[in-house]
Amino acid sequence: MRSAARQKSALAVTATALLALAAPLLTTTEAAAASVSTWDKVAQCEASGNWSINTGNGYYGGLQISMSTWRAFGGTAYASRPDLATKQQQILTGEKILAGQGEGAWPSCGPAAHLGSDHTDPYPAxxxxxxxxxxxxxxxVKSPNGPAVKVMVSGSGVPVAASDVTPDKYDLSKIVLIEDAAFRALPSVPPSGTVIHDQAGGAARYVVVDDAALPISAADWTADGYDQRADMGVPTAWLQAAVQRTVGNGRVVMDQSGSDPARYVMLNGSALHISAAEWTANGYNTRTLMGVPGDWLHAAAARQIGNGTIVKAADADPTVYVMAGGVAVPLTWADYTGLGYDKRTLEQAPGTYLKAAAAKAAPVDGTMLLSPESNVVWQVVGGRKKAMTADQFGPGKLSFDDVVGVPTAFTAKLPTVTA
Structure with missing residues (x-):
């Protein structure tokens, strides 16, 4: 917009814009739209394709629009000057100028780019x-940008596997397209507390807690009030995986029925009892309390923490333990680093639980132990230790991955089976 003819056009632009606003029913024979590629040609001709150019010549941006034209056609709604606006914003303002003045607003570059004969909406809705x-x-639901399918469950989008389509009777002809960003943002797990069942059928019912599906027993179904909640079908493959998952570590739970006042904290699938003193002293009262099926909770409370778990009390006690067959074995700093436990996640548990676990006489039968003083792997049998042989390990047999490294002092205090 820098030629002599352009200057004359710029002087008349305000009147043109006002006329367009006052008489919206008036039409023009000029083009009212052009494709982005055509506008790129105009910008290449006017400003070497630089949409941010400001040379001080009184014209700005890729389309070299003067300030009077920019203001008259509403460009200041985007930015104070054309060169400060985005390419799209400059083109949208250029569209208004084109509708009001035609390609002659760019006397040389407009005709050269065939601006008046394009008629393409640059940004169609x-x-x-x-x-x-x-x-x-x-x-x-699915995104228009990919093949993945999800099923809406209480506001979440649970993934549907190809193997789910037939047994779960999902009708792919009824898929609803949603925005790609919205599709990807959908939570893949229903909200905690949602009651679910296998979409393919069956009597089993589950409740979602975190990303796990906890089985609801027949007794709990009514006693815990789950029969009063909406019962949602979920894809078979997703449910099978969710049943294998455990409630997240640190989650505080209670019996959903409310008949048991006890509170527990989850650690690697085990429910650890929280004493009344620890409930507030250790801040468990500040966490979200989740009701869970009573029968499931009783089983989780009876389950010992997995062997090899590294844990300390949630209070100020600095002692670190390794779990071995239900016993919390205290570790010195040398043990903690020498046995490689400093490379594992350090979990927390109620102090009263750990003290009771540390006071146990011996690990449960079958626990395999290894101390750094020798290469002997010991197996606990009736509170005593028995040396194991190499032929007990291998494919289809016991695994060395299940052996727990413990301090020498711990194995030394266990009597040895000699016969």
């Missing part, structure tokens, strides 16, 4: 997709 939050549970 895309299809309108529904908000996934408005879709009912059971609706199949």
């Amino acid at each position: 895309g299809p309108t997709y529904p908000n996934p939050s408005s879709l009912a549970s059971g609706t199949l």
Whole structure:
């Protein structure tokens, strides 16, 4: 917009814009739209394709628009000057100028780029997709940008595997397209507390806690009030995986029925009892308390913490333990680093639980122990230790991965089986 003819056009632009606003029914024979590629040609001609150019000549940006023109056609809604606006914003303003003045607003570059004969909307409106939050549970959804399919369950998008389609009777002809960003942002796990079942059928019912599916016994179904909640079908493959997962470490739980006042904290699938003193002293009262099926909770409370778990009390006690067959074995700093436990995650447990576990006489039968003083692997039998042989390990047999490294002092105090 820098020629003599352009200057005359710039002087008249305000009147043109006002006329367009006052008489919207008036039409022009000039083009009112052009493709982005055509606008790129104009910008290449006007400004060597530099959409941020400001040389001080009174014209700005890729389309070299004067300030009077920029203001008259609403460009200041985007930026104070054309060169400070985005390429798209400059093109959208250029569209208004083109509609009002035609390609002559760019006397040389407009005709050279065939600006007046393009007639293509540079930024056509895309299809309108529904908000996934408005879709009912059971609706199949996908992004227009990929093949993955999810099923809506209480506001979440649970992945549907190819193996689920037939047994779960999912009708792929009824898939609803949603925005790609919205599709990817969908939580893949239903909210905690959602009651679910296998979409393919069956009597088993589960409740979601974190990303795990906890079985609900027949007794708990009514006693815990789960029969009063919506019962949602979920894809078979997802459910099978969720059943194998455990509730997240640190999650505080209680019996959903409310008949048991005890509170527990989860650690690697075990529910550890929290004493009344520790409930507030260790800050468990500040965490979200989740109700879980009573029968599941009783089983989790009876389950010992996995062998090799490294743990310390949630209070100020600095002692670190390794779990071995239900016993919390205290570790010195030399043990902690020498046995490689400093490379593992250090978990927390209620102090009263750890003290009771540390006071146990011996690990449960079958626990395999190894101390740094020798290469002998010991197996606990009736509170005593028995040396194992190499032929007990291997494919289809015991695994060295299940052996727990403990301080020499711990194995030394266990009597040895000699016969």
